Amino acid sequence: MSGHFCNNDRNLIVHRFSLPRVFAALLAAVGATCVTAAPTWAQGHCVAAMVNDLPITAFELAQRVRFSLLVGRVADSADNRERMARQVLRQMIDERLQLDDARRNGISVDQSEITERLARLEQDNGMPPGGAQASLARAGIPLSVLTDSFRAQIAWSKVVLRKVRAGVNVSAPEVDASLRQLKSNVGKSENRVAEIFIAVDKPDQADEGLRTARRIQEQLRGGAPFPAMVQQFSSGASAANGGDLGWVLPGSLEPALDAAIARMSVNQVSEPIRTQAGWHILKLLAQRSYGRGGANTSGGGGDVRLNMIQLLLPLPPNSSPDEIERQKGLAQGIISQSKSCADLRRQCDRTKGCTSADSEGVSPAALPATIGDAARSAGIGQGLGPYHAGNAMQIVAVCSREGDNGLPSRDTVERTILMTKLEAAARRYMRDVRRNAIIDIRKDCRI
Structure with missing residues (x-):
């Protein structure tokens, strides 16, 4: 629990401080709007603000404002643009400060990292390659609105790793105290x-x-x-x-x-x-x-182990939709009539073709993602599913947990404390970056 960080820390920090999960929702909102060209008010090229020696042009600001108006479902009017511009400019100033601090610390972001981030965004959200750019283009918005934000996020995650993480420690007594508090709650x-x-x-x-x-x-x-x-x-x-x-x-x-x-x-x-x-x-x-x-034991389950039961209701090969629905309904009936693992076993014994099996010491991370996520927070004996698993309908349940008595694992608690302290430290670091910056907002440059 020292101040040194390992690959697991790095992945956790990069995920927490830079992963743009919600851009999919933004793209969906923007993509629904069909606009072929940016409006005339977005054509200014004067400098709206200087952040240390990095400019924010009126054109960049106008494009981000347009993006924000569409996503926020706000009417495009002069008054709304002016109000939105103040909000957007503040965010863009922070991004420039983060990029500038990264530069001062010898930290750079390769184009390959931007490309990888964009590809991951598209893949995670079922978009074809180039789908993000096409969605933005339909609204007359350049891809740079997205990639500039990615660049700042990636750079900032690297700054946090290099400048902040080493000074954040989690001690064994802190974890012990947190576990005692959790048990009391x-x-x-x-x-x-x-x-x-x-x-x-x-x-x-x-x-x-x-x-x-x-x-x-x-x-x-x-x-x-x-x-x-x-x-x-x-x-x-x-x-x-x-x-x-x-x-x-x-x-x-x-x-x-x-x-x-x-x-x-x-x-x-x-x-x-x-x-x-x-x-x-x-x-x-x-x-x-x-x-x-x-x-909640997200993050791989730590040292938590689950003792589980699995029920399988067979499906004939090449099942028709009606056959699948019948077995699904049967499985739902078993779940609704059961309040414990013992109930599930009894219901299975009474159901033709149903088989049950117990599994001990299962890590949530070893389960399929859908089942693992559900099992982490499920009640003891709560039937989960049904899931269509090959030639069967599957029901699973957690019968008991080992190593935590239903509480987060020690590893999970340590990571939670680490991220809480790291967020506070990163916020203080960003506050100091702002205080030491030279920011010149050009009031005569309008979008």
Whole structure:
């Protein structure tokens, strides 16, 4: 648990600080709009801002504003462009600062990394090669709107690895204390929360930050997707995950945020909330009872091992859709009538052709992704499925967990503490980068 980082740390940090998952939603929204050319207001080439010695041109700003208007489902008017430009310019300034800091530290991003990131985006979202560019082109938006953001994200993840990670340590007593706290919270309600974070580095920025948060909130009320607003405007490290903070227990966040969550219902979006670091807009994604059948153990399962049962209902070769539906209905009936692994066994024994088998010490990471994800948070004895597995309908259930009593594994807790501390350290580092920067916003250059 020292300050040295290994490949696992590197993959975790690159994923958390740079993976643009939500760009698929943005592309879907943009691709639905058929525009063949950018409007005339997007043709200015004056410099809208100088960030140290890096320019942001009016043309670049206008293209990003256009992208944001489409994604945010905001009407394209002069007033809306002006309001959106302030939000977008702030984000672009941060990206330039991140690129400049990377350059000062001898960090570069190869074109091959951009190409790989774009290919992964297309592959992960079922798009053909070149699909992202084609989707943007239909709206008259250049691919650089996407790739420039990728470049800043990749560069920043490298900066965090080199300049921040080495100073972040997780000690054994910290993990022990966290595990004790987790055990004391079993049975309490926990919440899955996403956030949009607007940083406030100086007291005189608080009012402008609030105005930005309120404009974002207006767009959300108008139907803008929350992940899209996160990706474009959030300064938090969680922006790479669509703002998802994961499952949090009461007392895990700052008091003002905890108090707001306690008043929220699922899918509700909060008013802007002020903390010392800035303004937050929260969305409550889900709620559940913590530790009942297992907490969230994403990240490979650590040292958690599952004792499971599998039921198979056979399908004839070359099954017709009707035959598949009949067996699926039979499987659903077994699940609905069972509340434990013992119930599942009894139901299987009573069902013609059904076979059951037990598996012990299974790592969630060794399971197919769909089943593994479900098994990590499933209740003990809860039937999962049915899944169409070759010539059978499959039901699985977790009968018990070993090594954690339904709590996150020690490895998972350590990674969670690491990422929490790393995010805070990266936020402080970015605050210092902003404070030391020379930023000249050219008010006479309009998009």
